[in-house]
Amino acid sequence: MQDQLVEAEKMAALGNLVAGVAHEINTPVGTSITLASTLMDETQQFADAVESGALRRSTLSNYLDIARESATLILSNLTRAGELVQSFKQVAVDQSSLGQRTFAVKPYLEEVVVSLSPQFKQALHRMRIEGDETVMIHSYPGALAQVVTNLVNNSLIHAYQPGEQGQLGFNVVQQNEQVTIFYYDRGRGIPELVLGKIFEPFFTTAREKGGTGLGLHITYNLVTQNRQIRIILRTGHPGEAPEEAVILNYDINDYKLKVELTRQRLLTTTIAALRSY
Template sequence: YITKPIHQAEVLARVKTHLRIRDLTLSLQAQAKTLQKTNAELNQTLAELKETQSQLVESEKMAALGGLVAGIAHEINTPIGVGVTAASTLHDETQYFLKSYASGHLKRSELDDYIETAQTSSQLILANLQRAADLVKSFKQVAVDQSSLEYRQFLVKPYLEDILLSLTPQLKHTNHIIEITGDDQISVTSYPGALSQVVTNLVMNSLMHAYQKGQAGHLHFHLACNGDRLILEYSDDGCGMTPETLKKIYNPFFTTKQGRGGSGLGLHIVYNVVTQKMRGTIQCESQVGVGTKFMMKIPLNISTELPESAVPENVQL
């Protein structure tokens, strides 16, 4: 209400304040809807991941995807939690603000404080929803590829980044630095799920075998092309291996961590996937106290390595 006599400046100020309240309320409602939509998409993605997991046959694939499902739930919990807290704070502040306004005792300082809170909360909500959306996208792509038997064209470096993002739960509690260098425009037509298996097993092998607990390490992927081959190098600066151990690393069930979580299948899977599924080659160099390096050569176009009967009609050789 407005007391008489009516002053134009007061009327304009009241109208302006009311419009700002309406805009802020609409913004809060829109952000709440966005949060609900993201939560629904997250639940749908988790359901799809679990469904994909149930369809996998090989035990190592199932274990990897199980870790992926647990990883996405764990990682997304943080940005969603921050978003919910910010939305709750903004809601509480809005209720207090509306009561003050309705009573006619709203102070300019209270309006300024509310606007600042609304802006800060909105930024937090939007930033964390975007973080959650990015995580969902990366996890979903890697999970789908792991269960797919088909090949497709993709950029190698961005896909490696997605794979490493899916390994965040394993990497975040370490002091390791992991980086990807080389040509970021290399595109291949190959099996992305197979590449995911290779990268995941190489990184997990380093985490399990190369370093002492709490030790900081440097894990490094390097990309290059040589003719019609992708050159993918992976190295760590861990404890390295003796020549005797190096001879046995691809043997199934060989592990130096027997009884401590090592299945002895990781590098065996890497070797079989690179040489059979991806039609490539793999070599390993290692020196005690220096580290280990794997060098893989993989066809840039897998369709040229397959029998014509195995190539879909829509793929040109």
């Protein structure tokens, strides 16, 4: 029964991806429809002027300007919609297959975050993704996407008070043969009383907000089932407003990927360490 619920949670994440991409596609497609409609009206007026013999040089010049601008904007918006569809296809395949491939880290994070953008916009949260666009790794993008999605969702549910504007972000850094991805939410942190329980199935302190208690448990399963991923949880002293960070360390030489959930300020207490390699 538990395994079925975990799989249902994974499918829900995929459903959120579909909804997020559909939401993002709606804007460029809607803009393109409006521009095309305007261009159609202008074309009809231009044709009427030609047929009536009332065509002036200024009318022709104005029509050409409108047509050129409309075509440029339509192409730009539909190109954006096409890019979103391609992103959705790749992330959806990755999350369903959990296969291994080579991919650029920062652009892939941007694709994954697209699925969460409606939640950011609704709550006015801000997401920043920084780093070198060219950093590549060979690993399991589906597992990475699932872990990132679960951790970000966990921040959105637990890190902020109602109406509070959150600042979340990723930073991709490469030093020599080591690739590191930092994640932060700058939220209120995890209470010490629940730190030892957050990976347990069905444990949640926000069920009224839609928390299922399965997000971090799925993350735990992905970590323990994948030798390339490790997660370590640490916390700082109470009252220090710690910044939460997920650190994904990837060794290019031996294709090892580590995920560490940390507290950046006064990291004094290791709460949990999952399988090391």
